[in-house]
Amino acid sequence: xxxxxxxxxxxxxxxxxxxxxxxxxxxxxxxxxxxxxxxxxxxxxxxxxxxxxxxxxxxxxxxxxxxxxxxxxxxxxxxxxxxxxxxxxxxxxxxxxxxxxxxxxxxxxxxxxxxxxxxxxxxxxxxxxxxxxxxxxxxxxxxxxxxxxxxxxxxxxxxxxxxxxxxxxxxxxxxxxxxxxxxxxxxxxxxxxxxxxxxxxxxxxxxxxxxxxxxxxxxxxxxxxxxxxxxxxxxxxxxxxxxxxxxxxxxxxxxxxxxxxxxxxxxxxxxxxxxxxxxxxxxxxxxxxxxxxxxxxx
Amino acid sequence: xxxxxxxxxxxxxxxxxxxxxxxxxxxxxxxxxxxxxxxxxxxxxxxxxxxxxxxxxxxxxxxxxxxxxxxxxxxxxxxxxxxxxxxxxxxxxxxxxxxxxxxxxxxxxxxxxxxxxxxxxxxxxxxxxxxxxxxxxxxxxxxxxxxxxxxxxxxxxxxxxxxxxxxxxxxxxxxxxxxxxxxxxxxxxxxxxxxxxxxxxxxxxxxxxxxxxxxxxxxxxxxxxxxxxxxxxxxxx
Numbered sequence: 001x002x003x004x005x006x007x008x009x010x011x012x013x014x015x016x017x018x019x020x021x022x023x024x025x026x027x028x029x030x031x032x033x034x035x036x037x038x039x040x041x042x043x044x045x046x047x048x049x050x051x052x053x054x055x056x057x058x059x060x061x062x063x064x065x066x067x068x069x070x071x072x073x074x075x076x077x078x079x080x081x082x083x084x085x086x087x088x089x090x091x092x093x094x095x096x097x098x099x100x101x102x103x104x105x106x107x108x109x110x111x112x113x114x115x116x117x118x119x120x121x122x123x124x125x126x127x128x129x130x131x132x133x134x135x136x137x138x139x140x141x142x143x144x145x146x147x148x149x150x151x152x153x154x155x156x157x158x159x160x161x162x163x164x165x166x167x168x169x170x171x172x173x174x175x176x177x178x179x180x181x182x183x184x185x186x187x188x189x190x191x192x193x194x195x196x197x198x199x200x201x202x203x204x205x206x207x208x209x210x211x212x213x214x215x216x217x218x219x220x221x222x223x224x225x226x227x228x229x230x231x232x233x234x235x236x237x238x239x240x241x242x243x244x245x246x247x248x249x250x251x252x253x254x255x256x257x258x259x260x261x262x263x264x265x266x267x268x269x270x271x272x273x274x275x276x277x278x279x280x281x282x283x284x285x286x287x288x289x290x291x292x293x294x295x296x297x298x
Numbered sequence: 299x300x301x302x303x304x305x306x307x308x309x310x311x312x313x314x315x316x317x318x319x320x321x322x323x324x325x326x327x328x329x330x331x332x333x334x335x336x337x338x339x340x341x342x343x344x345x346x347x348x349x350x351x352x353x354x355x356x357x358x359x360x361x362x363x364x365x366x367x368x369x370x371x372x373x374x375x376x377x378x379x380x381x382x383x384x385x386x387x388x389x390x391x392x393x394x395x396x397x398x399x400x401x402x403x404x405x406x407x408x409x410x411x412x413x414x415x416x417x418x419x420x421x422x423x424x425x426x427x428x429x430x431x432x433x434x435x436x437x438x439x440x441x442x443x444x445x446x447x448x449x450x451x452x453x454x455x456x457x458x459x460x461x462x463x464x465x466x467x468x469x470x471x472x473x474x475x476x477x478x479x480x481x482x483x484x485x486x487x488x489x490x491x492x493x494x495x496x497x498x499x500x501x502x503x504x505x506x507x508x509x510x511x512x513x514x515x516x517x518x519x520x521x522x523x524x525x526x527x528x529x530x531x532x533x534x535x
Contacts, residue, residue: 063522064508085532152396168326170380170397249388252379254534262332262383266527 050279057272066266076273086259090277093256096172097240100179101187101233107180108187108232109225115188116195128192131185142182143246150174150250175250179240186235194228194297195221230294237285241278299329299408300400301393302419312343312425314400316370321377328374329389329401332381334523334530335504338430339402340367340374342502346427356430356502358511364521364529371533381534386410394418405469405490428500434470465490 013021023030060071080086115127134142149155150169160167168174198221206216244257254262256278264271289295300309305324314320315328330336341356344366351363359367380398382389386407392398393411403422411418436455438448454460461477464470471492472478478487491497505512511520521529 061524063524064506066523066527079528083528083532085535088535147391151392154395248383252381252534254531259531263527263531267524270528 053272053275057269057276059269061267061269068268073269076269079270080273080277085254086274086277089254089259090256092253093241093278094281096176096179096255097237099176100183100240101236103176103180104184104187104236105229105233107184108191109229112188112191112195115192131188135185139182140245143178143249146174146178146181146246147249150177170250172251172253175247175253178246178250179236179243182246183236183239186239187229187232190228190232190235190297191225194225194231198224227293227297230289230292231297234286234289234294238282241281299393299403299420299422301396302421304396304399307421309400309421310423310426312339312427313347315402316340316343316374320400321374324400326378326380327397327399328377328379329392329398329403330374330379330381331402332383332534334526335430336402337364337367337371337526337529337533338502338504340370342430343427344370355505355512357505357507358513358520359507360511360518360520364525368529368533372535375533375535390414393420409467409469424497424501428502430504431498431501432504433473434464434468462486465492 023033056068057076058072058074060069060073060075061067062069111127111131115124119127147170150167151157154169156167156169202220202224203216206220211219242257244255244261247253247255247258248261256274260271260275263274300314305314314324315330321328331339337359338356341353341359341363344351344363345353345356348366351366353359353363380389380392380401382392386404389398389403390407390410393407394414405422408420408422411420436448436452438445438452442448455464456474458474458476458480461472461474462480465472465477466481466483466486469490471490472487475487475493478492481487483489487493507521507523507526509519509522510516511518
């Protein structure tokens with residue numbers, strides 16, 4: 001007699017194992033289960049709120065109670081495009097964002113270069129910490145501190161006073177200084193990372209081929225670091241474009257953020273319509289940045 | 299309100315923040331409440347100085363009156379202002395540092411500045427043209443679950459003790475005159491003209507601008523709250 005193989009039932013499967021088998025057999029379900037939460041967040045909360053914003057820009061308000069009335073109108077967009085003040089505020093804000101970005105590049109590049117190429121590992125670590133520490137300090141504290149520095153009895157005017165000079169710190173120029181300070185770490189870190197990625201052999205090759213230091217800088221380092229600079233500029237540009245606290249604290253000039261903040265309570269639809277301006281500017285900026293390769297440097 | 303060391307002590311007119319002389323002298327150091335309701339302050343000044351505009355209530359302005367007020371405000375804004383958006387701490391800091399020396403204020407900031415250590419020498423006046431003002435009120439939600447609690451609270455708030463505390467804390471005249479005997483500063487009620495009805499005649503209380511001017515005359519139309527807000531954004535530029 002030949003022995004008959006006896007089928008032994010597998011041991012009782014635990015619910016966890018069964019679940020894992022189920023997911024193994026249904027890769028699509030597995031994928032969507034994993035993604036459900038983040039996708040729901042992105043679609044419902046993130047895009048949902050943007051959609052509500054867009055939608056509320058199409059409503060009217062009651063002229064007396066200022067409550068939002070759900071009647072379709074394009075008046076809010078008309079107001080934003082026709083009244084000079086909105087155009088002036090938008091262009092002032094974009095100019096500020098550009099000037100802050102330029103100032104930050106000029107300040108950040110030498111620091112990042114020193115950190116990536118010159119400093120000893122110990123000095124570099126200290127510098128990274130020094131650059132990161134202000135980022136952990138509360139934004140409001142820093143903005144208020146700058147108010148104190150720039151104001152009439154502040155340290156700048158105290159230092160200028162003996163020379164008979166005076167600096168009107170609570171002004172657009174003062175705000176430019178504050179923004180440049182606030183966002184500087186966001187520019188230093190991407191440039192530092194970008195410069196560190198450039199292989200030393202490239203610089204040696206440039207030198208071997210007769211490139212002097214300036215040529216090497218202009219034709220090797222700068223082009224390779226450029227995407228990193230653009231990556232940093234995304235932060236400095238976008239953060240300046242949307243900020244409403246620092247402008248309100250430092251100047252009386254209106255910026256996109258302060259206008260939206262000031263009118264949001266009573267003229268919510270107009271505020272919503274105006275908020276689409278910085279969104280459009282940022283989308284264009286990001287598209288250009290992507291073309292310049294900034295996203296690979298982040 | 300103005301800083302005593304910078305603005306002449308006998309200043310008694312709003313002209314210091316509306317006319318060229320004052321605007322040039324204190325450019326960049328004029329402290330203005332950041333809200334469309336401030337258009338009414340321009341209207342108060344115009345009511346006194348340009349009677350031919352025929353302004354009655356500074357809150358109900360027809361097109362001509364409104365345009366005159368906006369023009370005045372734009373001239374003022376061009377001189378350089380510090381806005382305080384209901385943020386009293388900002389205005390208090392500005393007067394302390396000397397970043398602001400003259401402008402509109404609430405009694406609260408005056409109390410804080412003069413009570414600071416060291417005190418900031420400021421004077422608060424009701425200028426000859428009159429002023430805008432408001433009275434603090436409590437409201438009861440029509441669908442409140444426990445309205446009696448609110449009535450008890452209101453009873454408490456109009457008691458002489460609570461009135462005295464609020465009046466001195468914020469710097470305002472109590473409605474319940476029995477509070478006058480309980481204030482720490484025995485002169486508080488006199489200082490704030492609590493019992494002097496004539497003094498309040500040219501104080502124009504905050505109210506909402508409406509299209510029908512809030513009167514019975516059908517032929518008149520006025521600028522609405524919406525118009526005021528749109529104009530305010532434009533005035534600030």
